[in-house]
Structures are given as C-alpha cells and as structure tokens.
C-alpha cells in the first residue's frame with residue numbers, strides 16, 4: 001500500500017491538520033501563510049481503526065482494544081503533541097523525528113510518546129478480523145531469503161516477543177541493506193530510532209508485548225497471546241509495508 005492509500009484506509013485524510021505517523025506535521029498544502037511566526041497550528045492525530053473493538057475476538061478482546069486504542073494510544077498522541085510544542089518542533093515527519101533522537105535525557109517525552117504513536121499506528125494497521133494464513137509474493141520470498149522458512153521466522157519472532165523482559169515490542173523490519181530482520185526493543189522504542197537501537201530498519205510488522213496489550217484476557221500467558229496474534233495478522237498490509 002502506498003502512503004496515500006494508507007492514509008485513506010486509516011481515515012487520516014481529514015481536513016485541516018496532518019495526521020499519519022508516516023507523514024509530516026507540515027501545515028496543510030493550501031495554507032496561505034508562509035510566515036513562520038503565524039504558522040497554522042498542526043499536530044499528529046490517531047488514525048482511525050479499520051475494524052470494531054470486538055472484531056478481533058476471541059484473539060484480542062474488545063475491552064482490551066477499547067482501552068488500548070482509546071486510552072493508551074490516545075494518550076501517547078496527546079503527550080507527543082505536547083512534547084513537540086515544548087521542543088518547538090514542527091514540519092518534520094514522525095520517522096525523521098524518531099530517527100533524530102539521541103540518548104541525551106532531554107527527549108524522553110518525544111521518544112516515549114512519538115514511539116508510542118508510531119508503534120500503535122502500525123500495530124492497528126497490520127491486524128485484521130479476516131486474518132490470513134501466510135505471506136505471499138515478494139514478502140514470502142524476503143522471509144524465506146532472510147530466515148529460511150516462514151516457520152523459522154515465526155519461531156524467531158515469537159521468541160523475541162516472549163523473551164522481551166518487561167514492556168516492549170518485537171519487530172519484523174527491513175534493514176538498511178534491504179534484508180529483513182527480527183528484533184525487540186524496550187518500552188516504546190523501535191528500529192527507526194537509529195541512535196538508540198542495536199539494529200536499525202523500517203518496521204513492517206510489530207507486536208505490542210506490554211501487559212496492557214493482553215493482560216485482561218491472557219493474564220500471565222504472554223505466549224498464548226503471541227500465538228493468537230498470528231491469527232489476526234494482515235499479511236497483505238505487511239507486504240505493502242515492505243514495498244513502501
């Protein structure tokens with residue numbers, strides 16, 4: 001899926017301010033002001049869900065979805081916008097902002113909340129009630145090339161998700177060499193934060209393993225949550241992310 005299509009699907013082309021994790025927070029193109037002291041105020045907003053809160057049942061329960069999307073992700077967006085305002089950052093894409101972060105202790109708000117916004121936007125987008133059995137086409141080829149087989153990839157990804165101590169994410173990403181790799185990051189970090197992670201790349205699939213993502217339904221059984229996550233992955237979206 002191209003950027004434009006992603007925006008359409010996520011309902012992110014609302015009038016006025018911009019929006020998606022994959023676009024910038026520039027003023028709208030039709031802004032008639034070039035005066036930086038009089039810039040149209042802009043902010044990032046949450047993409048709409050492509051499905052109802054209960055649509056991923058029984059694999060992901062409705063209450064978890066409602067709280068996760070409506071409270072957690074919404075909170076990250078709100079705090080990210082506040083952190084951007086504090087840092088006087090505007091006109092930069094989310095990926096550029098995340099890629100520029102350093103471990104200087106001054107950008108924790110941007111790191112946690114910008115990461116939280118990107119990560120959750122990707123997470124909602126690569127899940128579907130319809131599910132899909134396996135990747136196909138270029139994505140299947142890339143997975144086989146990098147890991148040997150889909151099953152080997154699945155084992156590696158699941159282990160990364162299971163063994164992330166505390167809160168964080170496991171990822172399938174496209175590396176700077178174009179090859180796929182699996183990694184895991186703490187908190188709301190992700191492989192776009194090139195100064196902060198071991199392996200840099202563009203995430204095309206991610207699983208949230210914070211307890212807030214599964215505890216209501218699965219309690220301590222993170223492994224069962226990971227197993228069932230595979231039943232709701234939209235591999236066509238992951239394939240589109242690979243091409244982007």
Ligand code: MN
Nearest residue numbers: 072208210213
């Ligand atoms: Mn989360």
